[in-house]
Amino acid sequence: MxxxxxxxxxxxxxxxxxxxxxxxxxxxxxxxxxxxxxxxxxxxxxxxxxxxxxxxxxxxxxxxxxxxxxxxxxxxxxxxxxxxxxxxxxxxxxxxVDLWPVMADCERGLGRPERALAMAGEPEVQKLDKAGQVEMRLVAAGARRDMGQLDAAIVTLQSPELASSAHHPWTARLRYAYADALLAAGREQEAREWFAKALEADKDGATDASDRLAELDGVEFVDAFDEDEEDDENGALDADRGDAADVVLDDEDDDEDDEDDAEDGDERRQG
CATH class of the missing domain: 1.25.40.10 (Tetratricopeptide repeat domain)
Known part of the structure; x- marks a missing residue:
């Protein structure tokens, strides 16, 4: 190539x-x-x-x-x-062992969440750095959700890293995953709070936390391009109506002129 x-x-x-x-x-x-x-x-x-x-x-x-x-x-x-x-x-x-979390996530992708969970309990996880351990926690929570275990997924994500006010490269994603799990479990108010916390930590736009917050708040975004097209269409319709009105007025003027000519002809014949 x-x-x-x-x-x-x-x-x-x-x-x-x-x-x-x-x-x-x-x-x-x-x-x-x-x-x-x-x-x-x-x-x-x-x-x-x-x-x-x-x-x-x-x-x-x-x-x-x-x-x-x-x-x-x-x-x-x-x-x-x-x-x-x-x-x-x-x-x-x-x-x-750095690839251990993504290997576990591949097991999820292959429809084998139970294998991903088994990998989350292996000794290799203890050898990962903090970022790797957080990633493994995210994968394990995802596997729990794959298996329909929403409450277990929420508990899996509850950790000192989630509670910390410090911002790390993985903070936004961890908070976002927690918010998403809460929302899936019907805990909307808590989910909104954690989406807001995810957005606060998401300096690079790694998540769509802002969109999820807007959705929860009932905010609808209107495409400005669509608005412009609609304005153009309305403008064209107005112009068409204006042209039609001008035609009607012209016809009315022609009718009035015809009536005046007829009256003048009658007067001349009577004279």
Missing amino acids: PIPPEVTGEEIDPDVRQELMSLPKGLAEDVSRNLVMVAQLIDEDPERAYEYAKVALRLASRVAAVREAAGFAAYANQQYSEALAEFRAARRMSGG
Whole structure:
């Protein structure tokens, strides 16, 4: 697949670049450029990102970072079986546990929430950093919801991280998930409170908490573009009515002129 010439591969994360040093220089450059494209496109155009990931995988399947990138690209395209296989391969190569939560979420995507819950209780979770543990909590709560256990999902999300007033990269998502679970359980007032707290922490717009709040408050957004079109249509109708009125008036004037001419003719005949 074509890669823009301005993408050099130097944009890649230093740790990934270090992994790629095991490859011949030219090959390492090709792989790194494809990985840069994956990173740039995965949010906005996951299908294209997936294609670049497959190229990188074909070139360097024995590099853990490449298997991980391929896993995330497959995950973004809801190819959960493929994503899980790539994440497992990356974990075997690196020996790390960072991918444990997303692997569990793949199990959810495959319709196996009970496996995701089992993974939430494994020793690997204790080896995760705080962000990873919060992510695992989110996945476990999602699995509970998949199984229809709403109250258990709410309890799963209740944690010191949820109660903390500090803002971390995961704070907005944790609060949002809690609000959404509360709403699903019919606890609307509490849900509104937590959507507001999620919005307060969501500086990057990672959630649609503002829209959910507006929906709960009964606020309806009107598309300004649609309003303009409606105004144009109304204006056209008004113009048509005006033209019609002018025609009617012109016809009335013509009738009056005809009546005047007839009267003048009668007067002349009588004279």
